[in-house]
Amino acid sequence: MDMKPGFETRVIESGQTIYFAGAPGNAWLLVGGSVRLDRCDMDGEMVGEMEGESAFAGLAIKGDVLGAETLLFGRYTFTATALTSCALVPWPGGQQAPEAASLLKVLADAERRGADAIALRYGEAAMRVRKLIQIIAASHPGQTLSRLMLPALNDMADITALTIGTVSRTLSLMQADGSLSSQERRRGRPKACK
Amino acid sequence: MDMKPGFETRVIESGQTIYFAGAPGNAWLLVGGSVRLDRCDMDGEMVGEMEGESAFAGLAIKGDVLGAETLLFGRYTFTATALTSCALVPWPGGQQAPEAASLLKVLADAERRGADAIALRYGEAAMRVRKLIQIIAASHPGQTLSRLMLPALNDMADITALTIGTVSRTLSLMQADGSLSSQERRRGRPKACK
DNA sequence: CGGCTTCTTGAAAAGTATCAAATATAGTGG
């Protein structure tokens, strides 16, 4: 988020919810950062995967459009949460309705992103985590991402269909062999964003 | 495929390739059956997951639109293969360009289907296979699907991120406890479709 | 009938989950 936020830009800290499934709202263009989408029922409770756990349903990174379905239904289908710090602007920008070509691009991006998310759940733990970090890195161009900027272990575990413990162990190994900068590490309750 | 095929309907047998990534073509509405999408490079070789293996990238079932990206790029992004016997009609039907509302619906469907595919790679083997069968069943309404109508083990393994052996064992158990009709079983080279 | 492909099944090996405890940090209230 090196850009100067316009008056309409919405900045979200890592871990914060951007919108809830079922809530009314508009679509957004993600101009920086990365977002997870979750399938939820009307009450905001997570649904699916295992009973009571979160149901990871998709990924969005810099350049993707979030919540385009609101143009059709008026409400969000998924719950969106910031994996890393994000910047959003309303979409479409000026005009009321997007052009067909824009929608086709959004669709093509969505399908590619879906394929990425599917690929993140295949192979051994080390490879999955590496792939995820690579994708996250693409949404923060120019920044070398330290351990601090990565999503929470909980998020990485949901996305890769691994457990928190396995992701933690994998990152420890990566830090040991130098494939991940082992600067600081985050712990404890995330910083509250008043 | 209980419907009477119109003169433009394209019928595809299970296992057949519908189109290849990189090839020119138009978009299709899947009016019956189920399809797997794979990420491939230009030469038709599979790319990704493990080196040399197929890279499952998405799922489509009855009612979904395939290859909408051709309206933008002129070429297919993924390779599409029939998981079960399929029927396709060109999309959009009459007019040249689809309306914005249609595109939004296609987008919403694509995101839901992506979430489904992601969910198929989480949990224990038995649950994943069960979920997949349920999705396949939805694309063949009215038919009780026997072992014969299921996709090939190879496809089910790619989709669920399990191995062929594990899927086979899971199906055997399901047939043993009656949760899957154990009528006939397919084996050997699939029937050639002249 | 051979040749090919898909499917089935077994036993051992590998990888990950589970469970539990310890360590770190941020916020809260005295």
Place this chain on the structure above:
DNA sequence: CCACTATATTTGATACTTTTCAAGAAGCCG
């Protein structure tokens, strides 16, 4: 400012699931 609570992360030992590797069975085809 210091306990104290709540949340995140790290790490270990064990149990479990799935993979791997291999062989055989079953169907289709020429």
